[in-house]
Amino acid sequence: MADTTLPDQIAARLRRDILRGRLAPGAPVKERDNAAEMGVSRTPMREAIRILAKEGLVELRPARSPVVANPTLKEVTDAITVLVALEELSGRLAVEHATDEEIAGIRRIHEKMAAEFDLLDHIDRFEIDMAFHIAIAKASHNVALARTHGAYLARMWRARFLSARTRRNRDRVLRQHGTIVAGLEARDAEAVSREIGVHLGHLLTHIIEEFRDRAEDARPAVEVESDSGS
Amino acid sequence: MADTTLPDQIAARLRRDILRGRLAPGAPVKERDNAAEMGVSRTPMREAIRILAKEGLVELRPARSPVVANPTLKEVTDAITVLVALEELSGRLAVEHATDEEIAGIRRIHEKMAAEFDLLDHIDRFEIDMAFHIAIAKASHNVALARTHGAYLARMWRARFLSARTRRNRDRVLRQHGTIVAGLEARDAEAVSREIGVHLGHLLTHIIEEFRDRAEDARPAVEVESDSGS
DNA sequence: CAATCAATTTTGGTATACCAAAAAAAATAA
DNA sequence: TTATTTTTTTTGGTATACCAAAATTGATTG
Numbered sequence: 254m255a256d257t258t259l260p261d262q263i264a265a266r267l268r269r270d271i272l273r274g275r276l277a278p279g280a281p282v283k284e285r286d287n288a289a290e291m292g293v294s295r296t297p298m299r300e301a302i303r304i305l306a307k308e309g310l311v312e313l314r315p316a317r318s319p320v321v322a323n324p325t326l327k328e329v330t331d332a333i334t335v336l337v338a339l340e341e342l343s344g345r346l347a348v349e350h351a352t353d354e355e356i357a358g359i360r361r362i363h364e365k366m367a368a369e370f371d372l373l374d375h376i377d378r379f380e381i382d383m384a385f386h387i388a389i390a391k392a393s394h395n396v397a398l399a400r401t402h403g404a405y406l407a408r409m410w411r412a413r414f415l416s417a418r419t420r421r422n423r424d425r426v427l428r429q430h431g432t433i434v435a436g437l438e439a440r441d442a443e444a445v446s447r448e449i450g451v452h453l454g455h456l457l458t459h460i461i462e463e464f465r466d467r468a469e470d471a472r473p474a475v476e477v478e479s480d481s482g483s
Numbered sequence: 484m485a486d487t488t489l490p491d492q493i494a495a496r497l498r499r500d501i502l503r504g505r506l507a508p509g510a511p512v513k514e515r516d517n518a519a520e521m522g523v524s525r526t527p528m529r530e531a532i533r534i535l536a537k538e539g540l541v542e543l544r545p546a547r548s549p550v551v552a553n554p555t556l557k558e559v560t561d562a563i564t565v566l567v568a569l570e571e572l573s574g575r576l577a578v579e580h581a582t583d584e585e586i587a588g589i590r591r592i593h594e595k596m597a598a599e600f601d602l603l604d605h606i607d608r609f610e611i612d613m614a615f616h617i618a619i620a621k622a623s624h625n626v627a628l629a630r631t632h633g634a635y636l637a638r639m640w641r642a643r644f645l646s647a648r649t650r651r652n653r654d655r656v657l658r659q660h661g662t663i664v665a666g667l668e669a670r671d672a673e674a675v676s677r678e679i680g681v682h683l684g685h686l687l688t689h690i691i692e693e694f695r696d697r698a699e700d701a702r703p704a705v706e707v708e709s710d711s712g713s
Numbered sequence: 714c715a716a717t718c719a720a721t722t723t724t725g726g727t728a729t730a731c732c733a734a735a736a737a738a739a740a741t742a743a
Numbered sequence: 744t745t746a747t748t749t750t751t752t753t754t755g756g757t758a759t760a761c762c763a764a765a766a767t768t769g770a771t772t773g
Binding site for chain 2: 723724725726
Binding site for chain 2: 258296300303307309315328331332334335338339342346395396397398401405
């Protein structure tokens with residue numbers, strides 16, 4: 254909050270644009286145009302694009318325009334697989350290392366979410382959901398883990414955003430969050446880890462469904478081609 | 484590999500300098516000086532520094548000179564904790580998804596390492612060791628996992644390099660690698676995962692010892708200066 | 714002599730200019 | 744009309760110039 258370096262601000266704005274769909278998946282992100290539009294020069298815009306690339310929201314190609322990422326179902330599934338592992342580890346470590354105050358803070362986030370769920374628009378709802386998971390990762394007291402976990406969450410923003418719009422899941426999500434908090438309070442690593450796995454398993458299910466639905470809609474080309482390795 | 488974009492080349496060179504100790508931990512990495520020294524402009528140098536920052540080899544501070552990272556023992560330990568989780572997941576997924584050819588390739592790396600161990604200098608030895616672990620991550624067929632895993636390996640270059648296996652560990656390392664390969668061939672996820680945990684556990688032990696040893700040495704604050712050259 | 718503050722230098726952040734490669738468009742040949 | 748080649752435009756990569764914030768140095772004052 255305190256610091257907001259220019260590239261970060263630009264990245265934040267681009268991120269919102271991508272998330273909101275103003276920049277569609279597959280669309281080129283031209284540094285010159287975007288820079289002009291935002292009234293900055295190419296240099297910070299360039300860096301902002303790299304930030305988004307690191308987050309996986311845009312894809313860099315050598316000597317070509319970066320494009321808004323349009324991950325395939327497999328790519329999203331793979332990312333969630335890793336996310337699950339990271340969150341399970343977070344949960345276990347949080348049980349071990351979190352202070353009581355931190356766990357209380359996590360509960361507070363959960364209760365705020367439960368209380369305001371219906372009042373929030375879905376992007377806010379979404380952010381508080383992310384805050385819940387981020388707080389657990391932080392409570393692991395493993396900075397590297399928290400950072401990597403955060404990167405994965407950021408990367409999945411769009412996919413989760415698209416799949417999280419309905420109020421249908423409301424009760425289940427809140428119940429699972431509640432179970433996770435209870436597990437933390439009981440310092441029960443297994444319970445926390447297991448419930449996190451279940452929770453994210455449902456997320457994966459919804460994202461798959463979302464993909465199905467979108468597949469039936471117009472398919473605006475842009476299919477994946479030969480991957481080059483890392 | 485095929486392409487080597489300029490920032491990548493610069494990053495590679497800086498990486499070597501850091502790894503080899505030509506740039507000591509804590510030393511500032513001034514983009515102007517380094518750029519001049521390497522005969523390039525600041526722009527690609529800047530990007531190279533960001534790449535290294537992403538890898539965790541240098542630390543970026545707002546409006547200050549980036550410095551060569553000098554991670555604390557806890558930071559290294561934390562990173563290894565995550566690395567273990569990533570590698571265990573890699574192993575399990577590799578058991579599930581790797582082709583027989585891929586596993587054969589992993590065995591080939593292992594055997595090459597076993598055969599040439601005594602001939603290689605320790606940086607080469609080190610790279611073939613990395614190749615072994617990277618191959619397993621790739622065999623998971625989870626691109627995101629392989630990328631993140633690669634990032635962690637890169638980040639740990641220096642720590643692992645410093646704890647460079649003397650020939651004492653030779654037999655144990657090779658035996659553990661052999662066990663891992665055997666587990667892959669037997670498609671035994673539990674065995675692979677377990678042995679990876681053991682293997683990296685030893686790595687952690689060595690790194691901790693290395694830290695102990697260095698702590699006893701002089702605590703050199705910031706050395707290294709800019710060469711005034713040509 | 715020490716501490717503090719001002720002037721200078723250093724250094725990263727940003728803007729802009731130039732270049733080469735790639736895309737797109739236009740022209741030409743079949 | 745279609746395919747191919749040539750020209751123009753677009754765009755990322757790189758170099759350089761300028762600026763403001765730090766760090767450093769040195770002077771000044773207690």
